[in-house]
Amino acid sequence: MISLFTAEGLAGLVFLFIVAVTVGGALIAVGSPRLPRAVAGLAICFIGVAGLYYFLHSPFVAVMEMLIYVGAVCVTIVFAIMLADPGDEQKVGRRSAVAAPVGFGVGALLFWGMAMLGIKTMWPAAAAKVNTGSVTDIGHALITNYGMVFELISLVLLLAIIGSLVLARAGRGKS
Amino acid sequence: MTLTEPWRVLAFLVGIIAFVALNAAYLVWLERKVAGHIQGRIGPKEVGPFGLLQPLADGIKLMSKQLLVPKGVDPLLFKVAPLLVLVPAVMSFVTIPFGENLVARNIDIGLLMIFAFASVNVMGLLLGGWGSNNKYAVISAARAVSQNVAYEIxxxxxxxxxxxxxxxxxxxxxxxQQGGGILNWHFFANPLMPFAFLIFFVCALAETNRAPFDLGEAESELIAGFHTEYSGMGFGVFFMGEYANIIIGCSLAVILFLGGWQSPFEFLSDQGLWGVFWFLAKVYFLIFCVMWIRWTYPRTTLWGLLNLSWKILIPISLLILLLTGAMIKVWPLITGAS
Known part of the structure; x- marks a missing residue:
């Protein structure tokens, strides 16, 4: 048993707090009938996940999680909700009677599978620090090891840009 | 003087919060003084010498006011929104170097971290505007977001x-890297940098919702924008967040372009407290410019604002990016240097 007032004990406490934030945010996101509140829960969940990444010595991923998921994705969702339906909250469509048990069953199965995977796998010991995380390292990684992924992502982004341009153009009259 | 780690963290925590709160209070005073002098008045003068105690009186007034939560608002989001604006701003100070050794956490990806936390700010405005259940607040939140998204790019x-x-x-x-006199500042690194600085500064103005880009709280159209429904300290916290964001924007501009805590001339020291002095002097000069601009230019229209970003600033900044890349990589190849 680790004492609470050591570095490990405090780190464990912080870890538990981060997990609580993540799970709590997720529960709000799923459970709230009001859409903006659900998105706020989602944002809290993302912040918790970012905390987990930081806890795992990956500050870069943590910061990216904040920047992209909280700063871009959640804001876009709230924005879309606000433009579509600024007024009354809408009832989520009626659920069928089997929805809850089946959902719980699938969730439990997934949780069990992931947990077993995590426990049974022989994980290689993580290096204390993979690299210095400098801009040069990221650049090298992007155009050597992950060159293919990088190209594919840029292709997806290009398509997204063209798609949004087409959509925006269609909304405009012939002027 | 070195402190052990927990005490150092505690000292920085208290110091940063005090810095943010004091600055919020006295920047309001400064703003009123600057506005007064620009408009041929003298600004606050009754409370204390030069009106210096005015922020204190304002603070007491704000804190003693009732916190109204109007009917029909989303009480949780309504209360959380001001915090969502202030807390990320305070977090960003963690990695700002006030002096050579005066930085709470010298994070390798500090610049990225500041932008990560700055992006949460928009969420606060949105949820505050939506949570208020007020047409003006919702319109204002929508404006603030479209503006923030446009100028972030x-x-x-x-x-x-x-x-x-x-x-x-x-x-x-x-x-x-910018040590050794004013000419080594990145502002003078190449002929494009002054334009980059200008773009950064304009974007910082727009990101912090300052005039002439304060479409989010255009009082002639939207009463007070997203904080229309907030009273007392709820409004006060929004305001503290706004000023904290201005300080961060100006600090970033100083760090990126104007040499941070480095002194402008080599014969002037930037060791120890002198570094802090130079840093704060530059930051406050930029903040003064922000106020100067606010009281000089009228508010733009929403279309003008968005056009400025999408049609002018983004192409120019992309061009600067390309040309700088060319200067760094291609120029040495042509001249055969290095």
């Missing part, structure tokens, strides 16, 4: 240019 492109130039995201390292 040229700002980030400019920042990427600076990262290419410095090849680091550690703010203190960036400042150290």
């Amino acid at each position: 040229p700002m980030l492109i400019t920042v990427v240019t600076m990262i290419m130039l410095t090849s680091t995201m550690n703010l203190n390292e960036m400042v150290i």
Whole structure:
């Protein structure tokens, strides 16, 4: 048993707090009938996940999680909700009677599978620090090891840009 | 003087919060003084010498006011929104180097971290506007977001240019690279940098919702924008968040372009407290410019604002990015240097 007032004990406490934030945010996101509140829960969940990444010595991923998921994705969702339906909250469509048990069953199965995977796998010991995380390292990684992924992502982004341009153009009259 | 780690963290925590709160209070005073002098008045003068105790009186007034939660609002989001604006701003101070050794956490990806937390700010405005259940607040929140999204792009492109130039995201390292006099500042690194600085500064103005880009709280159309329904300290916290964001924007501009805590001339010291002095002097000069602009230019229209970003700032910043990349990589190949 680790004492609470050591570095490990405090780190464990912080870890538990981060997990609580993540799970709590997720529960709000799923459970709230009001859409903006659900998105706020989602944002809290993302912040918790970012905390987990930081806890795992990956500050870069943590910061990216904040920047992209909280700063871009959640804001876009709230924005879309606000433009579509600024007024009354809408009832989520009626659920069928089997929805809850089946959902719980699938969730439990997934949780069990992931947990077993995590426990049974022989994980290689993580290096204390993979690299210095400098801009040069990221650049090298992007155009050597992950060159293919990088190209594919840029292709997806290009398509997204063209798609949004087409959509925006269609909304405009012939002027 | 060295402190052990927990005490150092505690000292920085208290120091940063005090810095933010004091600045919020006295920047309001400064703003009123500047506005007064620009308009041929003298600003606050009754409370204390030069009205210096005015912020204190304002603070007491705000704190003693009732916190109204109107009917029909979303009580949780309504209460959380001001915090969502203030807390990320305070977090961003963690990695800002006030002096050579005066930085709470010298994070390798500090620049990225500041932008990560700055992006949460928009969420606060949105939820506050929506949670108020008020038409004006919702319109204002929608405006604030479209504005923030539009101006984040040229700002980030400019920042990427600076990262290419410095090849680091550690703010203190960036400042150290600019040592040795005013001509080594990144502002003079190449002929494009003054334009990059201008773009960054305009974007910082827009990101912090300052006039002439304060479409989010255009009082002639929207009463007070997203904080229409807030009373007392709820409004006060929004305001503190706004000023904290202005300080961060100006600090970033100083760190990226104007040499951070480095002194402008080599014969002037920037060791110890002198570094803090130079840093704060530059930051406050920029803040003064922000106020100067606010009281000089009228508010733009929403279309003008969005056009400025999408049609002017983004193409120019992309061009600067390309040309800077060319200068860094292609120019040495042509001239055969290095």
